[in-house]
Amino acid sequence: MLIMCTLGVMGQGILMAILGLGIGSNPPSAGFGFLLVAFGLILILAQYISTFRRNFFGLIVASGQLAFCSLVFFLAAIVGVVIAVPPLIVSATTVLLNLYWGVSVSEQNSLDLDSQVTNQISLFEILGAMLIFAMILGPASFFYR
Template identity: 55%
Template sequence: MYEEASLILALFTFGTMGQGILITIFGLSISTQSHSSTFGFIVAGFGFTLIITQYASTYRRNLFCLIVASGQLAFCSFLLFLLLMLGGFFVLLPLTISVTTLLLNLTWYASLIEQREFGILEESSQKITLREIFGAILVLALILGPASFFYR
C-alpha cells in the first residue's frame, strides 16, 4: 500500500488553491484594461495553473505537477518576501502559506520518489470523480463570480 498525503499537506493545498483563485481574479481584473490585457491574462494563467498543479500533485500523485507547483510556489514566495522587506506586512499570511506548502511539497516529493524506487507508487486512475467535477465547478464559480464584477 502506498502513503497518502498528510492532513497538513491537504489543508495547505486548499490554502494554496485559495491563493491561486485570488491570483487568477487579480489577473482577470488587470486584463480589463486594454493596455495591460496580455499581462493580466498571463497572471490569471499563472494562478489557474497553480490551482491545477497543486491539486494534481497532492491528490493525483503527479510528480510533474508537483515540480511545477513547487516552482510556482518558490516564485510566489520570493515575490512575497520582497514585498515583506519593503514593509508590506499584509503579505505575511500568503508568504507563510506559500513557504509552508513549498516545504511540504518537497517532503511529499521525497516520499513519492522513495515509493517509486520501491515500486509501490500508484498514480491515481485517469478517471475523474464526481467530487472532482463539482470541485472544479466550485473553483470556476469562485473565480468567475468576483471577476465578473470587474467586467461590468
C-alpha cells in the first residue's frame, strides 16, 4: 500500500512540476511557476528517499509537504472543485502511511538493525530519475512552443 501511495505522490509531484513549468513560461508569473516546480521535485525526491532509502529526514519533509497539499486540496474540495478529491485522498492516505512508516523506521534505528539499504546509487535509480525528468520535461516542452 505504501508503494502504491508513493507512486501516486510521485505522480502528483510530476504534475506539479509540469504545471509549474507551464506557469513559469509566462514571464510575469515565472517566480510562482518555478516555486511550484521546486515543490514538486522536492516532493518526489523526499517521498522516494523516505520510502526506499528509509531516510527519516526525507520522511519528515515529505509528510510536511503532503500535509500542506492535503490542506490545499481539502479547501478546494470544500469550495466545490471536484477534481481536487482524488489528490486529497492520495495525499491524506500517504501522510497517515508515512506516520506509520516513520514509527517503524525509528524503531529499527533504535534497535540498530542492519538495514539492507546501501549508500550507493544503483543503475535502476539513475534510470528512474531520467524517466521522471523525461515525464516532466516532455509535456512541459509543449508550453514553451
